[in-house]
Amino acid sequence: MAGSIDGQVLRLDEPLSFWGGFDATSGAVIDRAHPQVGETLAGKVVAMPGSKGSSGTPGVLGESIRRGTGPAAMVVTKADINLVAGSLTAATLYDRPCPILLVDTAQLESLIDGETVIARPEETS
């Protein structure tokens, strides 16, 4: 998913299941087993290994983008069709882009929680 990224980084140390592990109403991580439980994704550049789990992930991600409680962008180390499907569909239905940037582990590690990050479209995939 192409697009500019400009926002504050939120690092998630483990993959997140959006269905069941994230509340699209509040934008909060609610999976009690997740290290960042309680953190809010709204408007953040969410840097994480990827998503996991259920087939419900695209719908919940898309719903959060619709509501404005979802990430502004995502930086992941594993290409993930569930994230792409949610993002692409929300962009089509609501004209609200949520770009996804694929990076390697070292690049992900270089992102510091709370700092502002900027990426240009030619660097996105």
Next chain:
Amino acid sequence: MTVVLEEQEQRWLSGADGKAMQLAMRLVQAAAEVSGAERFVPIEMAHINSCHYSGSMSLDFAEFLLAEGATLAVPTHTNASLISCTSPDVRPQAASPVEVDGARRVMEIYEELGCSSMWTCAPYLQPEGRPTFGQQIVGSESNAVGFFNSVLGARTNKYGDLLDVSAAMVGRVPEVGLHTDEGRRATHVFDVSGLSAGVIADPNLPHLLGALLGREVQGRVGVIDGLESASEDALKAIAAGAAAAGGVDMFHVVGITPEASSLDAATHGIEPTHRTPVTDEDLDRVAELLTSADGDEPLRAVCLGTPHFSVAEFEATVSRLDGRRVHPSITMLITTSRAVATELDLRGLAAALTDAGVRIVLDTCTYYTPRPSGVDGLTMTNSAKWAYYAQGILDVPVAFASLEQCVDSAVAGRWIR
């Protein structure tokens, strides 16, 4: 690696056949890019979860498909809905109007798009929803994906919402993973030959074995070796437990599932990379994780039918009830499909269950939110899958037990261990 697109695929992408077909092809193409597929493979049926209301976008997406001229390329069956058309009081409209009205409208739209109205997570219990060996298909609901692949030998990866119906619209998927021979090769052996005779005879064994496999297999294809026999309902329980505990999309059982006539057949003769000897204690530990109740709470509900009960499972329930009635303080719900319910009527089983105070609930499942009426405290289930999800989703204490214990407890009005 990029798939070379055929003329029709390019036409869909161009938008010439409407925005719905364009988005569907874009999603399927994105799936190919993400997975590194070199080509698409045509599919013969689909069982989709996009028809399950999970917020306003489910409805907006469905309305978009209808308005923009979506067409389905293959027979497409619907997964369980948020609501039950025959038992609307299970999730009353007055308590959750947005969700209930949204779910109803989404159901109508997918029917208008031409889906069959199965509304079940166990489509394989009826002939139209039961693919044959080797068929390339699209599955979405996790237990059904496991069952299609493992028990029937049909071929599907697990397709998420939006992508599942998109694949049904364009009639193709990227040829990767479980669609290929190599993707189905077992690399992790679960040796159950060391289990005691008592555990082998335990009716909970398939649920626990599934949950154990799910916790241990870490994305590999597992093969269970050393099981003498397993009914189709037992295999269903393994599939559901494994999918809920660990996202397992396929497993083999030596001598029982169709691609495992021998251990060698399941592993394609290649030395497995992982081997787990399963012990009685391993299964005890898994069982403990499935129960969150401490036993002091009064029993409020018994929820069975995750995945949707088969006729044989209803027969076992009636047999265990043996003329007894459910205690008036207990809500006992069993979920199943319209097709199985018709069969129950014909056999007189529906009347026997209703007379005993059991509610047969169609079209939906009981672990989704909003929480079903009456499921408001300690709830027993015989399903590892229900136990896994309900602990997080419903916020009620859960006790995992055998079908027999569930029935006896429902009759007694208290948790019998």
